[in-house]
Amino acid sequence: MLIKIINKFKIQLTGQKATPNSFLGSILGPYGINIIKFCQEYNLLTKSFLNLQVPVIVIIYSDKSYKLKLKTPTLSSLINKYSTGINKKYLDKEGLYKIISIKQKDFPLLSFIKIKNHIYKSAQFLGVFCNI
Known part of the structure; x- marks a missing residue:
């Protein structure tokens, strides 16, 4: 059948x-x-x-x-998880690289820098400061 x-x-x-x-x-x-x-x-x-x-x-x-x-977790939930500081409004380099390592599966053809820029723009939209 x-x-x-x-x-x-x-x-x-x-x-x-x-x-x-x-x-x-x-x-x-x-x-x-x-x-x-x-x-x-x-x-x-x-x-x-x-x-x-x-x-x-x-x-x-x-x-x-x-x-x-x-699929991999949503980018907004990963940013919220790895945000630090007062009111979780800061994403440090360690958190950024953890997110990149998780999200690389979703962007297999993009370079590391383009993935980082995508995460940076999403973090800005969520009101999270990111120092890259």
Whole structure:
């Protein structure tokens, strides 16, 4: 029997904090996906991304199975995590390089300097000062 893809969508959940709630129920329920099992699998996959917003692509198949493809955490949540100082308004070089090492997977063709500039502009937009 050929298994077809019924739907494919992208959602953002907090790493290790997925719970069976009405948001997930309204998305996964119509496809017959076990929400508790989905949350357990997502929380297991996001062990290293505690309290970060992690986008995930959910592919649902015709036999009511699914596949999760994790992306890297959102840039805004990484900037907020690695910000220091009073009111977390400063991003130091160490935090910047940690973010670059994580986000390099999203920008495989960009140079280190272009990724750094992208993160710098995003930090400015969030009101975080970055000394590069």
